[in-house]
Structures are given as structure tokens and as C-alpha cells.
Amino acid sequence: MTTAEPLPRTAGTVGLDRRQVHAVAACYFVASFAALGLPPYLTEILPGLGDRDGHWAGLLYIVPTVFTALGAPLWGRLADRFGQKRLLLRAQLGLAVSFLLAGAADSLPAFTVALVFQGFLGGTFSATNGYLAAALDGSQLSRALTLMQGSARAALVAAPILVGTLSPWIDPHRQYLVLAVLPLTAAVLLNFLPEPVRPVAARTGRDAAEADPPGSLRLLYTFEFAFVFATIISFPYLITLVQQRLPGVNGAVAGLLFALPHLVYLVGAGRVHSAVEARPRTGLAVGFALVALGLAGHAPAHSLLTFALTRAVLGLGMTFGLVCLAVLAAEAARGRAPGRMFGTRETVSKCGAVAAGLAAALANGSSGPAAPVVIGTVAALAAALLALLTRRSPR
Template identity: 25%
Template structure:
């Protein structure tokens, strides 16, 4: 059993890392339309498409490199990979702040995508120090970090954006560097040597990682649900600011405020509702509930033709935040501790595929239905399309993911000679930190 103080410290610090990372991402969202228009001289519809290409290259790099990062964390531990990711994210934002051309932004996005930010490794970190009884609740910390980060980040970005569209990028770089310093001095390692495995190149690529997941029964259907869910969710970073600017005439500050309210709603649900719902309904039913409200939310945003309606939808469908933690917990329960990094790398690759496809689909839909040649003007078209993907996710989950999941076979771990003393201590009960127990 893990030492409770160690668990609390690890959860707190990984939450802080995720929280600061999310602020660093969300802080630039309100100024992105203005920044791209200024940098490229394009109108808002064309700038939305330019933003879609930036998201695509970021996602493409994550798809290619996330399995590598996940496998490296299974071999060398979570801490060094997290620190490297956070530092690279700081460099990315600094490059974007100093960019003098649209193509310089691509350099920053490539670096950010290769680093994988910190989300996949942070998920593996949480899995290391969780068990069946608290895994969904602990994964809820990711949602709380996202919600609170997106609550504060856009508001801060909107305020900084009043000083100039580049200022939020400098702020994001500073936050990421602060994140790195905190990690260097305070972040503990959660994957001890006894649970690490040999690095294998054949598994450290997208196809190899996804193929490896086939060894764990039922996880393929969970992966498909994640694919459809994340594909639909990519509509928000892709077009939220563009739809808000075009449809409601919102300023950077108003866009930031709307995202802030959205984030607060999600954080409150994760902090106060999720811990009570999962024990009563179970992970499976909680996931169905969250997916249902996510679908209703997408439909609501599609039909919200006035700005105040956006806030009504946010409040009415806040329970959509219940979907992600139980889905992650169900996936994590299928694999042993030595493969949690690989699992999160595979899931990140799946998510990256959706953020390659999603921004192209949703920004093109927005551009088509708001452009001068549109036969029907409908700024909510991207959200309507997203709701169709979510209906598919509900159907797959309901029909193919069993309520009583079967945990996959335990993977054989290659043991290095210098790891034997640690294993012997574990057998005698002398280690107090045994991730996964």
C-alpha cells in the first residue's frame, strides 16, 4: 500500500503542473483571432483556417511522438519526462511570442507537439499512485486542473490581450518556466525501478503502441469511444473564439470570460459532484451520464444564436465534465503498472489523431458556413457536427463496453540485474511506495 502522505504530495504537485500548463494554453485563446489576423492580414474566417493548420501540426507531432514519450516514462520514470515536457512548452510559447511570420508559429507548435506537453505522462503518474477504489476520483484532478485552468487562463489572457496580442504568449512562457522550477525541487518519482521495463523501439511508435493495446481485452472499444469523444471535443479549441467573435461580436475579454465560466463549471463538477456520483452509479453509468450531457451541450452551442444562451448552455450541461475521468479509469484498469505510460501514450496518439482531423473539419465547416459564398449562414455548424460524433460515442460505449470490465493480462517485465535488490525489498515489505497497489 502506498504511503498516504506520498500520494497526497504527488497528486498535489501533478495537479499544480497540469493547472499551470492549462493556464499557459488557455491564456492565448482569447487573442488568437486578433493575433493571426495581425500576423497574416487575413479576415476572421481565413484566420480560423490558419489556426486549424497550427492545431494540425501540433497534433501530428503528438501522434508521432506521444508513444515514444510514454515508453520512455515507463523505462526512466515519470519525473524526468514531465520536467522535459514542461521546459519545452515554455520554449514553444517564447517562440510564438517572438514570431515575425506565420511559419515561425509552426516551429513552436512542432516543439510543443514533440514534447507532448505533460498530459499523457501526468495521467500515468496519477495511475501509478491510484487503485480501483480511487482511480476515477484521482483522474478527476485532471478535469479540475483543466476546468480551473480554463477558468483563470482565458480571463487572464483577455486582460493581457488588451496590452497587445503577443503579451499572453510571454505570460504563458513565464508560467511554464515557473512550472519547471517547481517540478525540479518538489516533484517526487512514482514509478520505482521494480516496475520499470526495458525500452523497445517497436513499441515506441503509434502503430506499435496501438498494436500492443490489443493484448488487453476490451480496450479497443474504449479507445474508439475516446476517439469519437475527443474528436467532438476538439471543436472547442478549434472554433470557440472564432464563433464567439463572428456570431456574438464578443471582444477578447468577453471570449475569455465565457471560457472562464465554462472552466469553473467543469472544475466544480469534478471537485464536488464526481466524488459522490462514481460511488453511487459506478464508473460505467457515470461515463454514460457525462457523454449524454456532452452531447446536449454541443447541440445547445449549435443553436445558441444569442450570447446569453451560451452561458445558459454551460450551466445546464455542466455535468458533461463527468465523462472523462471514469473513461480514463476504465482504460487504466486494463493494463499493469509497467505499461501505464505506454497506455497514456497510445491514448494521446488517439487524441492527436482527433486533433489532426477535428480542427480541419470544424474550422472548414465554420469557414464554409460563414464565408461570403455560403448558401446558408450557420455559425453553429461545427457544434452540430460535433454532436453527431458524440451520439456515436454513446452508442459504442453503451453497446460494446461491458459494465463489469475484465482486466487484461499482466505483462511480463524485463528485469535488469541492478533492479533485483529493489524487488527483493518489495517482497520483504520494506518498500513503502509500490505504484499500482
């Protein structure tokens, strides 16, 4: 994947070179393992905490997301005031503390409190993006944000596999204790990176004059919410849908189908960035259209080949969407306090994820596992139309 080139350094500004950007991405990747790899195993963890049938798994799955959404704006403002690096270190250490509490919890209330702490004290994605935005600009920032999404996709694919591999030897509940070492290690590595500093004059001069108008920032948040909603809504009941459409399929194949869109992103994000960098609104419209097409293909798919093709199309749409959102976010960050902007963006994203989870649960309960992808299709088509209508507006 294409990564950021070194940022030209000016007085009062500490930039990041290619190796440092890679180090930030690696730190985000390793810190994401427990956060992304252990939630799918909640149904195995909760019986040991008194929830014999795992009834609370669905609710606890979104607890960290909800509290990340609540805490992100606060941490973003504090990062702008006290330094992006300090608050990024805080987020990594907050994850480590919450994982230790979760692994040591001996009751359902104690485990729930640990998940609340994970959401509120974590927020490593927005903290990482704020750190990068304080040191990089324009195309360099958008490429770095694209790389961070690649780290997230890679962790989303690899983490559940690692947790499952360790399960015969270490109970998933106690793996929280083991995996707490990862954000601690990330914090140690990040401590050697510079604190990016931009003086007020650098943020309020020419860059501020080129900043997006407020309406464009609101539009970015609208697209962010719609994209997360349309893509996430298919996740909770996808395995159920696969088993319904492809009777007898084994768990490995179902897991590969789940991961396929993220693998497409890892393969194609760099090329897509080069293609859409000059026209992100058009690329975003294409992304939403492909997401709608991929989701629409889920319901009638009754063979492994057609299901794999629809997942690949969805993955291509996710790639276009995530990359274009990174380009638009990099443009919006010019002249703005990065912590506050990316904290708000994180809140919007998490709200989209929570809304998608609730909508999926309601739709599945009333109409079956194919219903969520239908809702996602409609949402993606509406967002594609909005992106087309606004593609000529100032970015």
C-alpha cells in the same frame, strides 16, 4: 474537488501523498497558461510576423496538437524506460524552450517551428498522468486524473483572461517570453518530488492478472476519441454562433458562455466521481447523452437563458464523460506500463481534436456555424449507444 488519498507504500514503490498530488496539479496548471491562453490571440500575433490578415491562424492553432499526437507515444515509452519524473521534467523544460523560441521569433516560419517544438517537446498532460499512474492505483489514481482535468479546465478558463489583461502592456507575441517562466518554475517544483518506482514484479503479479483485456483498452481509446471529437467540434465557431443567435451580446458574455461547461466541471467533478466510480460505463453513457442533449440545444437557442442552459447541460455531460474516462483509464493502467498507455491515449485524444477541428471547418463552410453542433450531437449519440451496449462487459 475530491483528490487522491495517500497510496499505501510497498517495497520498491514510491507513492504520492495528498500534498504531492496537489503540487503536481499546480505545476500542470501553471505550465498550461501559455499553451492554452495564447492561441486565441493568434490573429493578433500573426500580422506582426508578415501574415497581415491572419490567414494562417486556423492551421497554426492545431500545429502543436498534431505534433503532440506524433510525439506522445515516443515520450511515453522513454518514460517507462528511464523514469516518469525525468520525462515529466523534460516536458516542462521542452515547453519553456518552445515558448522562448516563439516569443523571440521574428518571422512566420520561425514562429511555426516554435509551435512544432511546443507540440513535440511538450506533452505535459500525458507525462503528468504517466507520473501519477506510476505512483497511484485504482480509486486514488482516478481521483488524481480527475484533479488533473480540473487543472486543465481552470487553466482553459483563466489563461485567456490573463493574456487579455496583460495585452495593453505586453504584446501577446512577446508574452510567450514572459510566460516561459511558468513551465520553468513547474520544473523546479517537480524536481523536489520523488521518482515513483514500481519493480517489474509489482507490475506483472496480481495487478497484471486483474488488468483489463486488450479489447477493453481499445474500447477506452474509442470512447476517448469520440468524446473529444463530440465536445471539441463545438468550440471553434461557438462565438460566431452566439453572436448570430444573440445579436448585440458583448464579448464578456460570449466568453462566459464559452467557459461555462468548464466551470460546471470544476464545481461538480468530485461529486460525479463518487457517483460513477462503481459503474463508469453507465456513467459514460449518461455523459455522452447529456453532451448530445446540450449540443442539440445550441442550434435552436435564441435567448441568453436557453443558451446558458444548453451550455450547462453540455458541461454536465463533459463532467460525466471526463470523470468516467478517468476511472476507466485508472482501471486500464493496472498492470500496464503507464508511459506507453497514457502516451497512446494522448495521441488518440489529439487525433480526436484535430478531426473535430477539420470537421467543424468543413461543416461551417458549407452550412454555417450551427452545423458543427449537429455533427457533434450525432457522434455523441452514437457513442452513448456504444457505451450502453458495452456497459456489462468486463472493465
